[in-house]
Structure formats: structure tokens, C-alpha cells
Amino acid sequence: MPHHCRTLLMICSLLVVVTAARAEDLRAAMEAANMAFLKAFNTPDPAGFLPLYTPDAVLIFAGAPPIRGPEAIERSWESRIRAGARDHWFELIETGADGKYAYQFSRNGVQLIRDGGERTPISGYTVRVFERQSDGSWKAKLHMFNRQDAP
Numbered sequence: 001m002p003h004h005c006r007t008l009l010m011i012c013s014l015l016v017v018v019t020a021a022r023a024e025d026l027r028a029a030m031e032a033a034n035m036a037f038l039k040a041f042n043t044p045d046p047a048g049f050l051p052l053y054t055p056d057a058v059l060i061f062a063g064a065p066p067i068r069g070p071e072a073i074e075r076s077w078e079s080r081i082r083a084g085a086r087d088h089w090f091e092l093i094e095t096g097a098d099g100k101y102a103y104q105f106s107r108n109g110v111q112l113i114r115d116g117g118e119r120t121p122i123s124g125y126t127v128r129v130f131e132r133q134s135d136g137s138w139k140a141k142l143h144m145f146n147r148q149d150a151p
Contacts, residue, residue, distance in 0.1 A: 026097050029138055030104040033130065034090045041088040046078035054131050054139045062124075062146040073143075084113040090126070102130045102138060108145070124148040 033052070040048030053059075053070040060066050067076045091107040109123035124147040130138040 026095050026102060027092070030092060030095045030102070030130075033104070033128070033138055033140070034092065034106070038088055038090065041077060041081065042086070044078075044081045046074050046081065049074045049077050052140055053143070054141045057140055058142050060142070060144045062144075085110045086113050087111040100132050101141075102132070104128050104130070122147060 036048070036052055040046065040052070050070050053073055055070065056068075057070055057073060058066045058068050059073045059076060067073055088110045089108065092104060093107060094105040096103055104127070106126050106128075107123065108126045109121060112120040112122055114120065124145060126146075127142075127144045128140045129142040131141045133139055
């Protein structure tokens with residue numbers, strides 16, 4: 001095999017390894033973002049939501065007006081928790097990134113606990129778009145939920 005072909009093959013192999021490593025790093029970062037969110041929700045610790053969102057963040061639930069800014073988002077999560085939402089979870093399906101922005105697509109669910117202890121499971125999908133911060137961390141810029149009604 002000519003030298004230039006071996007060099008090209010080696011460069012391509014290196015790119016595959018680097019790309020795979022970056023994808024694993026991104027997935028780990030997205031899993032960490034999920035764990036921080038779930039800790040704030042399930043503890044519950046509404047103040048724990050503030051550092052998870054950018055100053056211009058938007059939270060959107062299907063059929064509801066957008067909620068803008070970390071303080072309003074914190075109040076929204078707090079009201080859902082007070083209304084009986086418990087045991088939130090995420091199942092990461094897909095992640096991707098392009099420079100300053102990353103996204104994750106997840107399945108999610110929560111238990112709604114009514115007066116008397118009746119539990120109603122709610123599930124659906126969520127998409128979060130993250131913005132890389134100057135310290136290298138990721139914060140949610142856009143957070144969208146939909147609800148999948150049971151058949």
C-alpha cells in the first residue's frame with residue numbers, strides 16, 4: 001500500500017476514534033444534566049433548577065404558552081411538584097452537538113399523586129437544546145415536553 005494511502009487510512013481511523021470519544025463525552029454530559037434535573041425535581045429542591053438554565057431559557061409544554069427565564073421556569077417546576085408530580089425520570093434516546101450547542105431527545109415520565117394517594121403515570125418525550133457555557137458546562141436554552149396519552 002502506498003505511503004499516502006496508509007497515512008490517509010490512519011487519519012480516517014483517528015477521526016473515527018475521536019468522534020466516538022466526543023459522542024461518549026457528550027452522552028455523559030447529557031446524562032449528568034438529566035441527573036441534576038432529576039435531583040432538583042425528585043428531592044424536591046426547586047432552587048436546584050436555577051443553575052440548569054441559561055438566562056434566556058424557554059420551557060414549553062405542548063398546548064401551553066412558553067415559560068421564559070430561569071426564575072419563571074423554577075416557579076413552574078415548583079408548582080408542578082406542589083400539585084403532586086413525583087418520581088420524574090428520563091430515558092436518553094439521542095444526543096448530538098455542533099459547536100456551541102447540543103441537544104438531547106429523551107423519553108420521560110412522572111407520577112401524578114392525587115389526594116387519597118391515587119397514582120397516575122404520565123409519559124411522553126422531551127427535547128432539550130443546550131448552550132455550552134464559558135466554563136465548558138452545558139445549560140438548557142430550550143426545554144420542550146409533550147405528553148403521550150395512553151392508548
